Amino acid sequence: MENGNLSDFLKANPDAPRLPFGYDVTDGLAYLHRQSIVHGDLKGANILVTPGGSACLADFGLSSIKNLADQQRFWTQQGTISEAGGTPRWQAPELLSDEGRKDPRPTFKSDIYALGGVMYEIFTGRVPFHEIPNPFTVMLTLVRSKDVRPTRPPVTQDSELLDEIWQLMEECWDAEPEKRPAIEQVVRRIRGVYPGPFVLMRWMMWIRQWQQQQTNILHGIGLLEMTLGGRWVTRNEMDVLERFTDPIEDQGDPGYDQHYEISS
Structure with missing residues (x-):
């Protein structure tokens, strides 16, 4: 698409409204999860901006179709960085450290963790852990301590990174997957934010x-x-x-x- 991906679009258009992109991305992920599809590599570079200025999820090379009846998964790995696929800055810590599991794979809950990173991109214009240049260093940091979180930048009067949104992002980054909100909760809460x-x-x-x-x-x-x-x-x-x-x-x-x- 002519507007490129979300990361590049926000760099080129720093004054663009951010909440609408939050709506688009959470709605898109909600649709995938309703179809029992795990995206697996959610990040700004894998989200395209349409000519009309809407965000849509793309790059399903790591996606898995999860059959809830028999728990079978079908997935592919294309250009992955970590063993479980995905990109460390957005990747859930349980996928970086197998802790006895032979084959850690993306899940709905790891998608939620990655969504927190995408929201960080949207509302700050920076990638998660931007202060750490090397993505492998990010991965090692997360392996050593699952409680590490991206830092919140200073909030200005016209910032869309409101307290309610930051709290939601922190819940998406919970080290315990089962404590992360379901995508329906994320959609409902971000839609309920009054921008001011x-x-x-x-x-x-x-x-x-x-x-x-x-x-x-x-x-x-x-x-x-x-x-x-x-x-x-x-x-x-x-x-x-x-x-x-x-x-x-x-x-x-x-x-x-x-x-x-x-x-x-």
Whole structure:
């Protein structure tokens, strides 16, 4: 895709809204897990950005189809770094240290750990353990101590790395796989985060800039393929985004803790 992968896109577009990418990635992983598919190598470089600015999961070379009935797994290893596949900066510690297991393989829970690393990329613009240049050193560090976590950067007023999101990331990085949240919980909680007025203002500025860039390409179509958490935004709805109000309880959809009331 012309926008490349998520890591490169965020470097080239540091002002891009981050929460919508969090929505896209968690929704994508939720879909895979509902199909009993373990991704196995989730990271920013394996997530593509569509021409419309949405994120979609890619590179399923390490994916496994997990039959829940008989626990059979079918998977391939292509270009892996560690024995269990995957990339150390995003890889769950149980896959780096077999602890008596002959064949550690990616699981739903190791995907959740990796998701925490992807969220770190999204909300900080850096890879996990960026202060450690060598990925093999990262691997050794995690093997020696499973409790090692990426460090939280300083939070600015317009940062989208809110306390609720950081807490969720830390839960994804729990050293005990069974204590990590299921993907449905992650989706529900990240969707329930209210970004705040400064972030919403930045979103609107970004949307206008993106609209201007796409005008020549999409002139006359009347639709910009942009998403804010999976919501299509038309040109006529641009002004609507300026009238976000405080979050209100959503009584109709159990998948969302909050949504934003938009007056038309």
